[in-house]
Amino acid sequence: MPIDPASLPEMQPEHAAEQLATRMGIEILKADLDEVVARMPVEGNRQPYGLLHGGANAVLAETVGSTLSALHSMPERFPVGLELACTHHRSATSGFVTGTARPLHVGRSTSTSEIVLVDDDGRRVCTAKLTCLHRDTRPHVS
Template identity: 60%
Template sequence: MTATENGEALTGENPMLFESQVPDEELLWHRMGMEVTECTPDRVVGTMPVSGNRQPYGLLHGGANAVLAESLGSTAAVLNAGPGRIAVGLELSCTHHRAATDGVVTGVATPLHRGGSTATYEIVITDERGKRTCSARLTCVLRDQPPGQ
């Protein structure tokens, strides 16, 4: 499967530029209900429902924010890495600003640094009112895709 540059939604699918070695239904991306709504080298946008991703107090789980941030940032890194290359998360930092209790959150990943061996992305997550709920920064190592994959 390939990512698109025309805003085509990739609901529940692996948005990476290579075939997954596991079925889509086993991917965390799929299980959390994430959907990519825009996928270009300069901007990757995705959504995730709060329902099904809450912690015991009824708020969106901070780990769910982290999964959304890393998924969008890694997708952007793969788009920028080029053919035959992969992106592997090196460091993720998330600051949770306010709680999301219902609806859908939207994450937007944009590049801060695009190098030959590392790439860093800012991922801003907002609620349906446009209020920032989380700021994240992801750095990925870019490397050649292992043979046979």
Template identity: 60%
Template sequence: MGAADEQLGDRMGLRITEYGPDRVVGTLPVAGNRQPYGLIHGGANAVLAETLGSVAAAIHAGEDRIALGLELSCTHHRGASEGLVTGVATAVHRGRSTATYEIVITDEKDRRTCTARLTCVLRDKS
């Protein structure tokens, strides 16, 4: 991995607040991650979703393996214009070669803003 200032999530203000192989939670500020209409950028939702799901998959994979994003889909239900959004990644499937997570992103009023699904392939480090 590169230096901390080279990590996309760090530059975006992403913070992981809870982590484990079945559930990872994190937040992302809307400020600094908006599209031209003043709403959180769909790509910011995708970064939050992929990060949380990938962290969970990496924990599941263990120290001798890595998790690589294979497929990500995001449905953007509503925009958030301020505050923090919170993502919760929950395991759908934790297998030997793949792991799939549903990531639900909500605004500060606990309204669902995005639903994402991430599948990671699990490989040996070598």
């Protein structure tokens, strides 16, 4: 059962309709300090040749990784993505891709997560690493 994003730390409801993750059909399935798991449909997130777009993999990876960072750092500090690296291993053409983020490092000023994306058959589609900076203040959004 998907988790309501509004239940996650400091989600701003006034921006809910603008969330890229929502537009891409990403559903968070599990969120705790050990791991964040979410899934995304391939349909609607393909490149022109029918394969899952590599940028969609990056969005799913950053979504689960930054959610994990938020769970570790908020409300005292605010995480923002600093670096995302993705290695695409195979293509997905149908069904869902599931991403699991686990912490590699959690500190006061940064956190790094390893994110593994798999297809419906459990085959690794992408491996990503996300490092987030934990800011003292929230960036201004107008």
